[in-house]
Amino acid sequence: MAEPPAADGRRRTSERSARYREREADGRRDKRLKVSYTDTELAIVREAAARDNQALAAWVGDAALKVATEKVVPVSVDARDLVAELIQSRNQASRIGNNVNQIAKALNADGTVTGAQLATTLDAIVKVLQRMDEATLQVMRERRPRS
Known part of the structure; x- marks a missing residue:
């Protein structure tokens, strides 16, 4: 059963969240900063805070600290699409790798892999690697240099 709040309405120390206790151990946050948003921007930020169950x-x-310490790197919508392309290419490369392993197993067993099968697999590998290279280069071009 939870303890009732202290007389001043604050939660008792035993009830504070782990994050609050961790922050308190590092030093109390007493520096203030005023941030201004348009109504639309504020609605977006409020929605994000609610989604993460935070004040x-x-x-x-x-969010500002995560970006400043590079724990999170903000990316454009285009970069997100490119990252999705990289993930898709990586998955495809993994499937192709499985095919190559199956070809090697068949060749080692009795040599029943045809030249056409091998050529098709190698062509798929080259295409996937080209897509991965293009997407990687695009992400690198969009990334802001560190100062």
Whole structure:
């Protein structure tokens, strides 16, 4: 059973979240910063904070620190699409790798793999690697240099 709040309405120390206790151990956050948003921007930020089950100011502070310490790197919508392409290519390369293993197993067993099968698999490998290279280069071009 939870303890009732202290007389001043605050939660008791035993009830504080792990994150709050961790932050308190590092030093109390007493520096303030004013941030301004348009109504549309504020609605977006509020929605994100609610999605992460955080108070608005806590979410904004945590997000800013994550970006500043490079724990999170903001990317454009285009870059997200490119990352999705990289993930898809990686999955495809993995499937092709399985095919190559099956070809090697068949060749080692009795040599029943045809030249056409081998050529098709190698062609697929080259195409996947080209797509991965193109997407990787695009992400690298969009990434802002560190100062």
